[in-house]
Amino acid sequence: MVVQGIRKATVGQNGVGAFILQCKRLDFHYCDWAGSSKGMNSFLRNSLTKFAALNPQVEITVSPRPRRHPVIRGTYINGREKAICVRNLTKEQVLQKAELLRDANGEKLRKVTKPVKSINESVRGVWSPYHDGGIHV
Amino acid sequence: MSYFRITLTRSGIGMPKRTQGVLKALGLRHRMTTVFYPVTPEVAGQIMRVKELVTVQEVDKPLTKSEVRAERRPDPGFYLESAAPRG
Amino acid sequence: MLSRTIRRSILDSRIPTSALPPTFLLPNRARYFNSTVQHVDAPSESLDASLLATNTSAEAPETVAPVRRPIRPKVPLPPAPISSPMALDASVKEMLPLLAAQPSHYISAHIHAKPYLVTAGDTVRLPFHMPGVVPGDILRLNRASSLGSRDYTLKGTPYLDERVFECRARVMGTEAEPMRTKEKKKRRNRRINTVKSKHKFTILKIAEIKINSLEDIEGSGESV
Numbered sequence: 001m002v003v004q005g006i007r008k009a010t011v012g013q014n015g016v017g018a019f020i021l022q023c024k025r026l027d028f029h030y031c032d033w034a035g036s037s038k039g040m041n042s043f044l045r046n047s048l049t050k051f052a053a054l055n056p057q058v059e060i061t062v063s064p065r066p067r068r069h070p071v072i073r074g075t076y077i078n079g080r081e082k083a084i085c086v087r088n089l090t091k092e093q094v095l096q097k098a099e100l101l102r103d104a105n106g107e108k109l110r111k112v113t114k115p116v117k118s119i120n121e122s123v124r125g126v127w128s129p130y131h132d133g134g135i136h137v
Numbered sequence: 138m139s140y141f142r143i144t145l146t147r148s149g150i151g152m153p154k155r156t157q158g159v160l161k162a163l164g165l166r167h168r169m170t171t172v173f174y175p176v177t178p179e180v181a182g183q184i185m186r187v188k189e190l191v192t193v194q195e196v197d198k199p200l201t202k203s204e205v206r207a208e209r210r211p212d213p214g215f216y217l218e219s220a221a222p223r224g
Numbered sequence: 225m226l227s228r229t230i231r232r233s234i235l236d237s238r239i240p241t242s243a244l245p246p247t248f249l250l251p252n253r254a255r256y257f258n259s260t261v262q263h264v265d266a267p268s269e270s271l272d273a274s275l276l277a278t279n280t281s282a283e284a285p286e287t288v289a290p291v292r293r294p295i296r297p298k299v300p301l302p303p304a305p306i307s308s309p310m311a312l313d314a315s316v317k318e319m320l321p322l323l324a325a326q327p328s329h330y331i332s333a334h335i336h337a338k339p340y341l342v343t344a345g346d347t348v349r350l351p352f353h354m355p356g357v358v359p360g361d362i363l364r365l366n367r368a369s370s371l372g373s374r375d376y377t378l379k380g381t382p383y384l385d386e387r388v389f390e391c392r393a394r395v396m397g398t399e400a401e402p403m404r405t406k407e408k409k410k411r412r413n414r415r416i417n418t419v420k421s422k423h424k425f426t427i428l429k430i431a432e433i434k435i436n437s438l439e440d441i442e443g444s445g446e447s448v
Contacts, residue, residue, distance in 0.1 A: 013345050015394040015429035019360050022397055054223065103359055103398040105427065111401050112425075118346040123330040124374055211337030214367035217299040218392065221360030 011119065014077075021057045022105040025075040026098060029065035036087035040070035043094040051095065055102060072097055076106025141180055142194040144171045149190060159186045173199030298356030303366075310385055310441055317438060319376055320388070324435040326373035331391055331433050334367040334383070346430045349399065354426040357395045362431065365391040371435070389435050393428040400424050 014020055030044060031037040044062060052060045065071065069087035072094070076082070082104060084097045145165040149157045163183055164172045174180040176195065184193055200208070312320075323329075332339045340348050357363070366386040371378045378384060401423055408417040 013429070015396050016345050016431050019394055019396075021359055100398070105397050105399060107399070109400055109402045112349050112399075115349050115351065116340055116342055116346050117349070118343060120328065120343045120345055123328050123343055123372065212334075212367055213300045214333065214335045214337070215300065215363045215365050215393070216302045217357070217361060218302070218364040219362045221358050221395075223358050 013119075020077060021055075021102070022077050023058055023074050023102050024077055025059040025061065026101060027071075027073040027075075028060070028062045028098075029068070029071045029073070030062070031066050031068055031070060032064065034067065034069070037070040039088070039090045039094050040086055043091045043098075047091060047095055051098060058102060070094075072101055074101035074104065074106070076104070078106045080106040080108075082106060138197075139176050140173045140196050140199050141176055141184065142171060142173055142196045142199075143184065144169060144192050145190060146192050147190040149187070152190075156187055156190075159183050160190070163187070165191070171200075171205050299354075302364075306387065310387055312438075312441070316378065320378065320435070320438060323371075323373050323376040323378060324437065326375065329371065329373050329433050329435065331365075331368050331372075331389065332370045333365040333391055334369060335365065339369060342430045342433075344430055344433045347396070348393070348428040348430065350426045350428060352426070353398060353424040354395070357426065359395055359397045361395040363393045363395065363428065365393055387436065387441050390432065391430070391434075392432040394431045396427040396429050398424050399427055 014022070028040070028044060028048070030040045032041070048060070048062070052058075069085050071083055071085050073081060073083040082101055084101065086094050086097055089097070143163060143165065145160065145168050148168050149160045149165075152160075160166075163174070164170075165187075173196070184191065328343060330341060330343045332341045334340075335350065336352075338351070342348060368384045368386075368389065368391065369380045369382055371384060371389055378388070403420055403422045406419045406421075408419060409415070
């Protein structure tokens with residue numbers, strides 16, 4: 001007997017039933033010494049706890065990155081990463097960047113011209129000239 | 138008291154000076170501007186001079202500029218049914 | 225230190241749900257009223273305007289505020305339930321169960337008067353950044369011009385009654401486009417101005433398209 005895989009009847013789509021935020025992790029890298037990390041350090045001290053409490057579904061890690069510019073790196077459920085350098089930014093700007101990474105979906109930025117993207121089959125089927133009452137000559 | 142609701146639907150460009158002057162007197166500066174005037178013979182005469190350029194309705198009450206704008210603004214078509222927790 | 229905390233509390237825009245300016249609420253609500261009235265049968269123009277006028281006067285903050293505290297003033301609030309009973313045509317009553325019985329459906333939902341022809345599970349990239357929503361929110365789309373299945377289509381004039389269907393969309397997040405640069409140059413002049421722009425767009429996922437059964441529609445009309 002041949003082993004057969006179970007065929008999937010439907011494709012799981014995030015947001016149709018359950019919803020998972022597409023950003024799963026945010027890494028905050030800072031440097032204690034460098035001036036470009038000033039805003040980042042202030043953000044880590046003052047606003048990060050609140051930001052983390054507001055977004056419990058995102059794993060947040062903080063780690064030093066000495067003698068480098070501060071970076072926020074987001075990891076997404078599609079396997080991609082996005083990193084933003086936040087050198088010389090103020091605390092509020094850093095928060096904005098963190099929110100940007102939280103709301104993003106990890107895809108590469110591309111220009112989209114069609115607003116609707118669908119994986120469903122056409123509801124009304126493909127039009128055929130032979131099944132539409134025929135041609136009256 | 139009823140009012141004329143006058144909307145300029147066609148531009149006055151290329152019209153004789155007299156016609157453009159009537160539009161100016163009515164306060165119709167560009168297309169799709171709407172003005173309200175009480176129904177009087179004077180206004181009726183002005184409308185007659187530019188009747189090819191405007192659409193006229195008789196209404197009971199004049200609307201303010203913001204109300205006219207709100208009328209034209211389309212419905213958003215959505216509302217927030219259940220919000221995600223946001224602190 | 226104190227000044228810093230004060231500044232932080234002022235600058236942080238995500239918190240002040242409790243401190244809502246009622247002036248924000250007013251035009252939103254008033255407009256809403258206007259738009260819900262328009263598809264109830266033939267309200268006279270004067271009635272509409274007079275109600276608007278009373279709404280904008282002193283009465284409004286007291287009446288609006290205790291009803292429901294909105295989470296944010298930027299997103300439209302749920303409209304008041306429509307009290308008028310729905311007048312369905314006999315042919316619609318006959319065909320609607322057939323339409324609902326077919327397996328898949330599409331809907332042409334209008335957001336800010338722009339139509340989006342969607343089925344359940346589709347991703348919609350709105351051509352704008354929707355203010356005041358966060359990922360995970362569920363929006364109810366209540367304007368549609370047509371609703372159909374393989375063999376049947378219900379068309380609105382110009383919009384369908386919003387009690388016929390339930391369409392929900394999930395806010396998935398915000399996307400951006402690649403940075404656009406445009407070089408602006410005038411003739412006979414060496415100066416080149418480079419303009420940059422990068423827009424943000426809200427992504428929605430159509431979570432559900434449901435067609436209400438005739439009993440539900442008529443029952444809701446009577447109870448309200």
